[in-house]
Amino acid sequence: KAGVTQTPRYLIKTRGQQVTLSCSPISGHRSVSWYQQTPGQGLQFLFEYFSETQRNKGNFPGRFSGRQFSNSRSEMNVSTLELGDSALYLCASSLTGTGGGSYGYTFGSGTRLTVV
């Protein structure tokens, strides 16, 4: 059974640019959540998508956005990159996510974004 696939694994971008990260959840999982992981703040919730709709959003600026496609694949976009956006971005999938009945999430290996 394939796990959660995130692409690319590594990215280097310049301040002011934008970036798009991709996540393919486990087959059958309809919920995709995105988290940012930094040494200073740990894992922080960005947003969750379920059936192509954003269901919940964390406390991040509007530069962070996402979407989900009909096959449950999700993309995350960060515009006008800042140095502080350097982090590991993790995607997590589950059957129902925050809708209840989920018992933990399966995480991908993440995309390491470095902003220079």
Added chain:
Amino acid sequence: QKEVEQDPGPLSVPEGAIVSLNCTYSNSAFQYFMWYRQYSRKGPELLMYTYSSGNKEDGRFTAQVDKSSKYISLFIRDSQPSDSATYLCAMSVRSGGGADGLTFGKGTHLIIQP
């Protein structure tokens, strides 16, 4: 004060020892508690999932929740070098996380010395 506090370590113990990892939290509404293990350059992997107070055992791992003290623990018996990783606690108000997703501790870096 962060909602979830976790000692970052590193915690270094000899192979075969019993390891105790802990988190404290401030939000009394948390009811679902998880432990994740994260190896270097990998995403977190779910180890244990518990609801409310009590103990749960799975092989060499035991998760303990004390809601009255707002304190959760993960015990690892007969620790192995392959257990060396960062251990993250996570919790939520409802199953699957609430409107704020899962709330994580920053993780404890565990080193098992052969």
